[in-house]
Amino acid sequence: MPVNEAAGGKSAYHHGDLRKALLDAAEEELAEKGVEGFTLRGCAKRAGVSHAAPAHHFRDANALLSELASEGFTRFSAAMRSRQASVANDPRAALVGAGLGYIDFARANPALFRLMFSSYRTNFDREPLHSSANVAFGILVESITSTIGRNPMDDLAGMQHVAAAWSMAHGLADLLLSNKMPFLAAVAEQDVEAFLAGIITRAVPSDF
Amino acid sequence: MPVNEAAGGKSAYHHGDLRKALLDAAEEELAEKGVEGFTLRGCAKRAGVSHAAPAHHFRDANALLSELASEGFTRFSAAMRSRQASVANDPRAALVGAGLGYIDFARANPALFRLMFSSYRTNFDREPLHSSANVAFGILVESITSTIGRNPMDDLAGMQHVAAAWSMAHGLADLLLSNKMPFLAAVAEQDVEAFLAGIITRAVPSDF
DNA sequence: ACATTTATTTTTACGGTGTAAAGATTGTAG
DNA sequence: CTACAATCTTTACACCGTAAAAATAAATGT
Numbered sequence: 301m302p303v304n305e306a307a308g309g310k311s312a313y314h315h316g317d318l319r320k321a322l323l324d325a326a327e328e329e330l331a332e333k334g335v336e337g338f339t340l341r342g343c344a345k346r347a348g349v350s351h352a353a354p355a356h357h358f359r360d361a362n363a364l365l366s367e368l369a370s371e372g373f374t375r376f377s378a379a380m381r382s383r384q385a386s387v388a389n390d391p392r393a394a395l396v397g398a399g400l401g402y403i404d405f406a407r408a409n410p411a412l413f414r415l416m417f418s419s420y421r422t423n424f425d426r427e428p429l430h431s432s433a434n435v436a437f438g439i440l441v442e443s444i445t446s447t448i449g450r451n452p453m454d455d456l457a458g459m460q461h462v463a464a465a466w467s468m469a470h471g472l473a474d475l476l477l478s479n480k481m482p483f484l485a486a487v488a489e490q491d492v493e494a495f496l497a498g499i500i501t502r503a504v505p506s507d508f
Numbered sequence: 509m510p511v512n513e514a515a516g517g518k519s520a521y522h523h524g525d526l527r528k529a530l531l532d533a534a535e536e537e538l539a540e541k542g543v544e545g546f547t548l549r550g551c552a553k554r555a556g557v558s559h560a561a562p563a564h565h566f567r568d569a570n571a572l573l574s575e576l577a578s579e580g581f582t583r584f585s586a587a588m589r590s591r592q593a594s595v596a597n598d599p600r601a602a603l604v605g606a607g608l609g610y611i612d613f614a615r616a617n618p619a620l621f622r623l624m625f626s627s628y629r630t631n632f633d634r635e636p637l638h639s640s641a642n643v644a645f646g647i648l649v650e651s652i653t654s655t656i657g658r659n660p661m662d663d664l665a666g667m668q669h670v671a672a673a674w675s676m677a678h679g680l681a682d683l684l685l686s687n688k689m690p691f692l693a694a695v696a697e698q699d700v701e702a703f704l705a706g707i708i709t710r711a712v713p714s715d716f
Numbered sequence: 717a718c719a720t721t722t723a724t725t726t727t728t729a730c731g732g733t734g735t736a737a738a739g740a741t742t743g744t745a746g
Numbered sequence: 747c748t749a750c751a752a753t754c755t756t757t758a759c760a761c762c763g764t765a766a767a768a769a770t771a772a773a774t775g776t
Contacts, residue, residue, distance in 0.1 A: 318753085336544075336628045340734065350755045352735075357753095361734065419686045420544045456703065459691055463680070464707045466689075471679025472671065478627045481674075483667055495664070499672045502710050526724085548763065558726050560764075565724095569763065719776090726769070733762070740755070746748090 319357045321347045326368050330411045335418055340364070365421045366429050372412045373432035379405035380439050391446035392506070398443045399469040399500035400493065406473035413477065417470075440466055447504060461504050468503035472496065527565045529555045534576050538619045543626055548572070573629045574637050580620045581640035587613035588647050599654035600714070606651045607677040607708035608701065614681035621685065625678075648674055655712060669712050676711035680704065 325346035330338050340361040341351040358364040380401035387397045406413040415422065416433075424430055444452045444461050452458030475481050487495050533554035538546050548569040549559040566572040588609035595605045614621040623630065624641075632638055652660045652669050660666030683689050695703050 334628065339732085341732085351733095352756080353754055355735070355754095417682075417686065417688075419688075420542065453691060456695060456699075459694065460703060460706055463683075463689055463692065464676070464710055467679035467683055467707065468672070468676050468711070469679070470683055471675035471677070474625075474682055475671075475675055475678055478625065480625075480627075481671055483661060484671065486667065487664060491664075495668060498668055499675065502672055502713060503676070505710060505713070547761085549761085559762095560727080561725055563725095563764070717776100719774100721772105721774070723772075724770080726767100728765105728767075730765085731763095734760095736757105736759085738755100738757080740753100742753075743751090745750075 318347065318349060318353065322354055322357060322364060323368060323371065326364055327371075327412065330365075330368065330415060331409075334411050335414045335421070338365070362421045362423065365415060366423050366426065368412070369416045369422045370429040370432045372409065372416045373429070373436050375409075376402075376405045376413075376416065377432070377436045377439055379408075380436070384439075384443070391443070392501070392504070395443040395447050395465060395504060396497050396500050398439055399465065399472075399503075400497060402469040403473045403476065403496060406477055410477050413473065417474075444504065465500070465503040468500055472499060526555065526557060526561065530562050530565060530572060531576055531579065534572055535579075535620065538573075538576065538623060539617075542619050543622045543629070546573070546629075570629045570631065573623060574631045574634065576620070577624045577630045578637040578640045580617065580624045581637070581644050583617075584610075584613045584621075584624065585640070585644045585647055587616075588644070592647075592651070599651070600709070600712070603651040603655050603673065603712060604705050604708050606647055607673065607680075607711075608705060610677040611681045611684065611704060614685055618685050621681065625682075652712065672711040673708075676708055680707060 322343055325343045326338075328346055329342045333339070333342070338361075340354055343364070344351045344353055347353075354361075354364060358367070380398040383397040383401035383404065384394045387393045422429060424433055440462060441452060444458070444465060448458065448461060450458065452462050476484075484492075484495075530551055533551045534546075536554055537550045541547070541550065546569075548562060551572070552559045552561055555561075562569075562572060566575070588606040591605040591609035591612065592602045595601045630637060632641055648670060649660060652666070652673060656666065656669060658666065660670050684692070692700075692703075
């Protein structure tokens, strides 16, 4: 019997590691064609297998996309943490850093970001997407915890901070991605970061 | 020659007014199946015509959806104005009202809202979508103009207000629609409006 | 009034999609 | 070396959007 334990230790049969190859192909396909243009057959072609081959590794196209979204959330969390690391040891600055990382990721991986928040082709009730998305959410909660000095999920005022910070970063990312704010072209390249940071900062006022 | 002038004065041939019937059918189809599940053939069936009939009234499926999105933006603007009308004569309150109207509409018409901001099936370069979307944007700009006492599009600080207010309302609407904030179930029904208003208010600080 | 033209709709057809089922192929176990 | 099980391919089916041709009905010109 082949080595086929759950945690990705799939051994090589005909292709080598088709599961991994399909995930790579899916990310290419997604980046090139977008969430709406994504096709499972295109993935299979990229991986050099027949169009029905993926069926044995993923229940259906959405299961493949859900797993890709999960990888996305892991990298998404890394993007936020990376921004936070490059910032002074100030809770508010760390919160804004998370927001900038949020937007960094969205701009660097537009189609993947869309997939992660489309919630039509993805299933957040199954692993590993459920966990990886929760980790990302945890970064937000943690940042707000440091800022206000308590767990924000314990009361309404705290949840309001969470909702505000998340909405601001997410709305900004989503509108930037769909080119709804062409007037921002007026912002010089070196000023963009401060411009965005100034917006994110508003979400959690200093007099909470 | 039939009465077929541009402005919707299409007269009745076989069906009566298939163009209008298709738009109505499309809204039903959209509401029931969502943006991703929408099919042109399903629309045609709802309107009681063959699957190829829409071709003579709309270039393709995206053209039909673009026109539907345009109607959506018109109602969207009305939702914002309606909220503004039911508010004291205070510029800041009017701005928050627009944001609440934004969210009202999104929650009342989730699939249509998604379509309007998906920008994949819709073409904002063509009329009437171009204009109706601009009218909606104008409400935002106008609200901020009243609040800060000048045209916000004239300088970076003003554009920052626009981007912040829009991002906050939009992010909130988008995350609510995709059920990303289940913890908000803890907010009692009669407190929801104040909760959301409190968040929107943060986007444009009082000391600008 | 009647033939002609034009607008509208249906029928037919084609390439593309996801996925289910059956057949072929290949690594592993006994 | 045989049998089995995992993997992949082939085939098939029901959808989809849309183009082209055929059919139908309204409007027009004489």
